[in-house]
Amino acid sequence: MKGIGGFFKDINRNKVLLLMALPATIWFLLFSYLPMAGMVIAFKDYRFSRDGFLASIVNSKWVGWQNFKYLFSTEDAYIITRNTLLYNIFFIIVGLVLAIVMAIILAEIANKRLAKVYQTGMFLPYFLSWVIVGYFVFSFLSYDRGMINHIGGWFGVDPTQWYTDKTYWPIIIVLVFLWKSVGYNSVVYLAAIMGIDRSLYEAAMIDGANKWQQIRNVTIPMLKPLITILTLLAIGRIFYADFGLFFQVPRDSGALYPVTNVIDTYVYRGLKATGDFGMTAAAGLYQSVIGFILVMVSNYIVRKFDKDNALF
Incomplete structure (x- = not known):
């Protein structure tokens, strides 16, 4: 075992890397680990009370599992x-496939300036707030002034009450989510594709592999570790939903709660x-515990098949 001297030697030897990691470490301590003490509110x-936040927690009455009940x-x-799970499962699967497909397409475009234009256009929606996206969707779906009902009127189609008819909203929610997120997610995979050794593709071409075979036998296997890690992290948040997407886009319409709540x-x-802060804290703790369990189980399964691709 290393002594104290060896410990400080390791710190001195890696001081540059440790200093680079310090801002992220402080951020996690302040916003991820320190707030864990507040889970007692659940x-x-x-x-x-006016005595302060900590005094309010100490003086509040214990109710055990009542908030969860x-x-x-x-x-x-x-x-x-049901809604939280099904939407997130669909987002993970379809979002992953589309992000990889878009990354491969961008990587294969010969004109790199044109590829940059496409990449910027796909990336831009990610920076729009859900409030803006909600109004953008409203401009299409508004009953009296929406573009879709307006165009439908040209062909004699009766206008649809989009914000009171829940039939189409699962599709609308999915399409809006993919439009906003796929471009951003594809950048991660595009960066990984750009880092693949080009000699692998040259060797595949010498062996007679066409473009599809190169993608299937070189690109996808090289992306496999990244796909596994990002999927495991997404599974950890499968009980969390994007509040802005499910609140702003449907405009908090009560008629849509069965498919958007x-x-x-x-x-x-x-x-x-x-x-009721206790119920809110209980929901957050429930989401975190289930997410942690899912990550651990998923990581265990991955380790059984391919130890190198596991998170830990």
């Missing part, structure tokens, strides 16, 4: 859990109506 009937004993518990929006509305 087991209390939290009541804010309230969260999942309602008739909406099945709906919000997820855990995050349900908790927000509950907090807004009742001010």
Whole structure:
């Protein structure tokens, strides 16, 4: 075992790398690990007092699992859990496939200036807030002034009440999410493709491989470690939903709750109506614990098949 001297020698030898990691370490300590102490609110009937936040937590009454019982004993518990899981599963699978496809297409474009233009156009939606995206979608779906109903009127099609008809909203939610996120996600895979040794493609061409065979036998296998890591991280957040997507885009329409209400929006509305911080904390703790378990189980399965591609 190394002594204290060896420990400080390692620090001195890696001081540049440690200094580079210091900002991220401080960020995680302040915003990820330090707030963990607040999860005790999930087991209390939290009541804010003028004595301060910490005093309010200490003086609040213990209620055990009551907050969790309230969260999942309602008739909406099945709906919000189902919606959160199914949407995220679809986002992970379809988003992964489209991001890889778009990255491969961009990498194969011979005109690099044109590729940069396409890449910028795909990347731009990621920087738009969900409020702006919500109004953008509204400009298409508005009953009286929406573009879709307006164009449909030219062909004698009756206008649709998009914000009261839940039939099409699962498709709309998925399309809006993919439009906003695929361009950003494809950049990660594009960077990985650019880092692949070109001699591998040259060897494949010498062996007579066409473009599809090069992608299947060189590009995809080289992307496999990155795909595995990003998928495992996405699985860890499978019980989290993008609040802006499910709240701003449907414009908080009650008629659409059966297909747009997820855990995050349900908790927000509950907090807004009742001010129950304990229930909110219980939902956050539930999401975090389930996500942690899913990451551990998924990582264990990956290690069984390919140890090198696992997170740890």
